[in-house]
Amino acid sequence: MFFSIIIPLYNRPQEIDELLHTLTKQSYLQFEVLIIEDGSKVDAKEIVDSYKDRLDVSYYYKENAGQGFARNYGFERAKGDYFIVFDSDCLIPANYLETVKNYLLEHQLDAYGGPDGAHPSFSPVQKAISYSMTSPFTTGGIRGNKKHIGTFHPRSFNMGISREVWEKTGGFILTRLGEDIEFSIRIHSLGFKIGLIPDAVVYHKRRTDLFQFYKQLHFFGRARINIYKHFPSELKLVHFFPAFFTIFLLLSLFLNLFGSTLAELCNTLLAVYILLIFFHSWKVNKSSKVAFLSIAAAFVQLTAYGLGFMQDFWKRIILRKQ
Template sequence: MEGFEFSLAKSVSLRADADGFFLISRTPIKILRLNESLYNLLKHIRDGGELAAFHTTHPQDTMKVLLTLVARGYLKLERTAPLTEYPFVSVIIPVRDQPDNLIECLKALEKVCYPGDRLEIIVVDDGSKKDVSQIVTSSNVKIIRNEASQGAAACRNTGAENAKGDILAFLDADCVAGEGWLEEPVPFFLHAGVGAAGGYIDGYDIKTPLEKYEKVFSSLNMGKQLIIEGKTESGFYVPTANLLVSREAFKAAEGFKEGMEVGEDVDFCWRLRDRGYTLIYTPSGNVAHKHRNKLGRMLKRRSEYGTSESLLYRTHRDKKKGFPAAIFSGLSFIALTLAMLLMNPYPLCALPLLYGINVWLKANTLKKYKIELSLVQLAASALRSHLSFYYFAFFHLMRYYLIIIIGLGVVWHPFWIWGGAGIIYTSITDYAVKKPQLFYAVFLFYYLLEHLAYQVGVFWGCIKYGYFGSYLISFKKV
């Protein structure tokens, strides 16, 4: 754990009393009961102590706990450990007919901060029209050629079979790695024992409106919040455009499933986690991806992602789409829906009642744990809970059922009003959070088309693979 630095997140505090040990967040309101050893570690962190000075018998497990607290918003990761030892890394790049992209990708790798004698680069040419060996002349790049195309998954497996590295670093040919691409995620393998790690994927050379949209809303962009998961039912994964995997974990997961044209990264990450390995996403270790700049190509790809869902959920029956089980927020959403669909204001009368009950319950919980908050803070917390649930509910409905809602509106026009409210609410929320460099109307245009393309793909995938698990959700207590 030496070299890592954590701090308590803003508005988070520790408390110990006769009732036990607690980690308390005031914004949002969350309370976590701790055992004494974890409390002592967090107290040590709060007081500015170095992790190296805190004795623990299982440092990697302890590090995973701390990173989980970062992911849940209780801690802030201030600094990762600088590398003092460098595991051998094999960079694996599958490519087919992208000579210019490949050359730029390889040039960027020359600037990556990692010792050259601890690094190898393997390019797997998937039957390109022009042999990659005629383009790449560097002796530091190992080239493997498939005479006929076998697909990206097979290329990655071929690269892994011929790699010497302790860590396999997968990169796409249309990506440009930043200088810290390797040295930033590698410490998580050494100190936290993760099986795989993914980093931030930014947009490259953003010019057109579509590229500006893709920069913030591409499925490759996993956001700015650290995520860590082991063997759970969540659908968390990281894209292969920026994925590092330990050799041991790669072998245990049996590599990528060949023949999958889309979703092979999701399938691989789920199998890796099912075998007990930890997967982490950290908003560092950046690469820049050259997004699709043609609307038709982007929508086709989104539809293909949707189509892959059914096969993935049919294969991994334990994986579920998590949905917050917030009772009073959910009831208020139902009341709002009824008011709009029935064109009747009376269901809205339930909103202040449900909101008031939510505030009262939060106040009782805080009183039980002897936490003091003003009525304004309590009211704001309850309002955030309701608005967050509205976003999750509307986003799910717009993502999977917008076409059905439009169709129902032909029979009963209020469905159009309700669906329109959902699109406006979710799009404004995403626009405010993601801050695209676009006019809202342009963002909304792409946003609508993407949702429609994705759900067409989902429905087609369910028919194609004979499994409608894409529409199943699992409620999670919040």
């Protein structure tokens, strides 16, 4: 089995250096790498070229059109039987391709997704963000988890498709705002078999500070409404949870400011939620510092997603704006 690894890149040369370094350590060697520079002002050509003696790697530069179409550009030029998509801010364990190859030979999946985790080298903030995005106490618990809610939709930070899937679907039709979920839904609709490979873990750095994390999750909230516009049945009750949480926080603040008797109940519920996050994160990460930061990351995640979700729900569903 020959893999084609496609990685879109935009102004992140240092990230691709770290990712390519991890690919030189793979135990399974039947693969190529395609780097698609999507109109970056700070390109990574020199860095990519430095790996040509260690990897079968190709570098392409194209005008900026977004990550979905950059992946399509890579699919069109890939030689593999199976295409794998990573985000540029991932680190890949040495046994990743071996794990995927063995699983696909046994289970014959047309498309797959894998979970993400925190690498020991990550900063405490990055570990807290990683915890928040994978915790059972936030919506992140449904991403790459064996006990995911509803139909499993691979995400583009760690996703693979067969060549046949690419040929039948034509790849991404959205370039951002939930493009990977839309793509997964279409793969399902054509009768292809999709599954989670639990041990195909990548270390996903995501964002290095909480402000950037806020911006990313606000975008994710808006993306969920974009998916709804294409597939109304895919909007589930769980997707409203961050919006409900955000409204609850605002209501709690209002009640506390005006001395309402309900304020105490709201404060108790929030305290219980905070303690659950703190002690669970401490158990997972073995660090009280990461546990404290996980509280902040969880609140940033839920409020950012909730505000983005409500913003586009109001504009695109209530007001029916394009």
